[in-house]
Amino acid sequence: MTAPSDTWTIASAADAARARALLARLTADAGVPALERARFLTALGARLRHGLAEGGAELRVTADPGGCLHVALHGPALTEPWQRALVCPSPVTGPLPRPAAVDDIGLAEALLAADEDTTAVLTGLDETEELVEFHREELHQTNQGVLALHAELEAAALAQRELLDAERTARAEAENARRLLTFLANASAVLNASLDHEDILRRIPELLVPEYAANVDVWLLEDEGAPADGRPAATVAAARTGRPQYAGPHPGELPGVDDLPASVLSPDRPLLCLPLGARTVQGVLTLTAPGDRFAPDTTVMLLEVARRAGIALDNARRYEQHRDVAEALQRAQLTDLPSTPGLALAARYLPATHGLNIGGDWYDAFPQPDGSVLAVIGDVTGHGLRAAVIMGQLRTALRAYAVEGNGPAGILTLLHRMLLHQQPELYATCAITRFTPGTPEVVWAAAGHPPPVIRGPGGEVRVLEAKPGIMLGVPVPYEYEEHTVELPAGSTIALYTDGLVERRSAGIDAGIDRLARAMEALDGTEPADLEAAADSLLKPMLHDAEHDDDICLLLCRTTEPTEPAETAEAPAGAARTTGS
Structure with missing residues (x-):
């Protein structure tokens, strides 16, 4: 099917007006929207005026069967042709009319129709302006909202910065307070750790x-x-x-x-x-x-x-x-050991390494009216001045009971009764040995005290395993028993308190075994020199240097009655006490 087409010569203004009026009618009949039609006709009029100014032009109009209207304007003086294509909702059919068919009435009608198109365009413009104004107001409100949001965000950011600054300050203050409190706690611990x-x-x-x-x-x-x-x-x-x-x-x-x-x-x-x-x-x-x-x-x-x-x-x-008071009291309690033919004595006292350096441990040795010598070792439970005072009372009472002629067991029985009567809920341990010059027998008795350890003249060591009686002061009636042991000349018997043999990490039996081995290890000269033997025994027994309890050690060595005692020339008080 051949598309309708025609070429119109535009030589005058009337030709241009008729061509414009004809195309206005064609596009209106083809259903081209008014706004698009007005834009097309305005552009066409401008090109027609330009073509007339250049000496004339030819306008070619072609109706495409597909629904498009093609318009092309060209002329000898035009540098390039002008072309447009309009989509027509109602396709143009049949032969195209000639511009000559448009008379004055047609032009008038085209002019009035153009006003209608202009009115439609202006109406569209008014609607567009209203829509633009609406969107402008909407945009203004949006801008105001954005500005308000920016202000809120800025205020929130400022508040957040202030909160962060406050948090940093609070953290710094808390860290400084923690550091100061930590230092205060450490300093307090350091200052209170010493009593010097x-x-x-x-x-x-x-x-x-x-x-x-x-x-x-x-x-x-x-x-x-x-x-x-x-x-x-x-x-x-x-x-x-x-x-x-x-x-x-x-x-x-x-x-x-x-x-x-x-x-x-x-x-x-x-x-x-x-x-x-x-x-x-x-x-x-x-x-x-x-x-x-x-x-x-x-x-x-x-x-x-x-x-x-x-x-x-x-x-x-x-x-x-x-x-100072405790040391003065302790010194007052430790008397000199007696110088007795047939018996050598040496003693050591070590206060506990903790506390006031005073406790209830004591030793004593004194002659009786019949010529025998009592060697005593004892330990009052507890520490401090009260234990020392009770220890002094026991020591004084013991000497008084001994003067009356009581043996070791009788003395312990009387001490037990006295402690029950005068100091209930206070206990003590004690071991008493009686040496009689000229006899190889030693009588001894113990009240809950660790057993004596004996080293014979030949170096053999044994522990007196006889079961001791109950502790002094235990609230039950009790009669103590005496034991007799052969102790030939040259033998050494060790009396001691539990502070020498007892440690937290080991039981007392292990400590007694260690003391027995230490006595067995004494060399040949030390048993004769009792002071040196006492020092040699303390070294292996106190290798850890720390002990929670007082320590007493009393060494008694039997000699021939004609042999002078080793302690006769030196006062015992100065050599007996060893500081911690």
């Missing part, structure tokens, strides 16, 4: 320098060798008022601390003068600032350190006073 006055004074600067102070001075008020002359005025004020003092170029404004002018002794660095002690002022701790100031939190910690250091110093002072 000088040791505590030495540790205070070690704890504080250089992190918390550039220099530390401790002034004890009871120290007569350190007068107030030459000390900062703030230190003297702290000692006088009992209040912490701060002396610096600028006020410190520290919690709980009074401000004073800068010290002439330290004009550049502030001083912090803290009273030592909780109940009474024992001295002043003067600290030179490690920098240009003391931090408030650090100051609070230093105040507590000074308080605890004062308490530690007070505890050390009280401990030293109690220790």
Whole structure:
């Protein structure tokens, strides 16, 4: 099928008007939308005017069977042809009309139709403007919302930054508080770990320098060798008022601390003068600032350190006073060993390595009216002054009962009754041996005490395995029994308290075996020199150097009656006691 086509010559304005009017009718009949039709006709009119200005042109119109209308304008003077294609909802059929068919009435109708198209276009424009205005308002509202959202986001970001800063500050403060509390706990443990006055004074600067102070001075008020002359005025004020003092170029404004002018002794660095002690002022701790100031939190910690250091110093002072009393009492209880023909004696006393160095262990040896000698070893349960006092009472009562002529078993029975009557709920152990010059027999009795260990003249060692009686003071009636053992001249019997043989890591039987081996290992000269034998026995028994209980050791060696005793020339009190 051949597509309708025609070529129109445009030589005048009338030709152009008729061609435009004809195409307006064709496109309207073909159902081309008004807006698209108006755009096409406006562009066509402009090209027709341009073609007329150039001397004329030819307009070719072709109706495509597929529903498209093709329009092409070309002329000799046009540099390039103008072409357009319109999609027609209603295809153009049949031959195309000629422009000559359009008369004046057709032109008038085309002009009026063009107004209708213009009206439709303007109506569309009005609707578009309304839609644009609606979208413009919508966009404005959106912009306002975006601005508000940006403002909210900025405020939220600022609040988040403030929260993060506050969290960092809180974390830093918490970490600083944790560090200060940790240091305070460690410092308190260090200060309270010692009961030595000088040791505590030495540790205070070690704890504080250089992190918390550039220099530390401790002034004890009871120290007569350190007068107030030459000390900062703030230190003297702290000692006088009992209040912490701060002396610096600028006020410190520290919690709980009074401000004073800068010290002439330290004009550049502030001083912090803290009273030592909780109940009474024992001295002043003067600290030179490690920098240009003391931090408030650090100051609070230093105040507590000074308080605890004062308490530690007070505890050390009280401990030293109690220790002096205890040592004096202990020395009073340890008497000289007697010098008796036929019997050599040597003793050692070691206080416990912990506590007040005083307990209820004791030894004694004294002659009886019949010429025999009683050697005694005993141990009162517990430690401290009470145990020492009870030990003294038992020792005195024992001597009194012995003077009355009682043997070892009778003495223990009387001591048992006395302890039951005077000191209920207090117990003691005791072993008594009686040596009679000129006889090889030794009579002994024990009340809950570790068994004696004997080394014969030839070096053989045996433990007296006879079952001891109950401890003194156990609330049951009891009569103690005596045992007799052969002890030829040159034999050594060891009496001892459980502190020598008992350890936490091992039972007492293992300790007794160790003592027996130590006695067996004595060389040939030591049994004759009883003092050297005592020292040699203590070395293997105390190799760990730490013992929780007092230790007593009493060595008795039988000799021929004509042989002088080894302890006759030296007072026993000085050599018998060994410090821890």
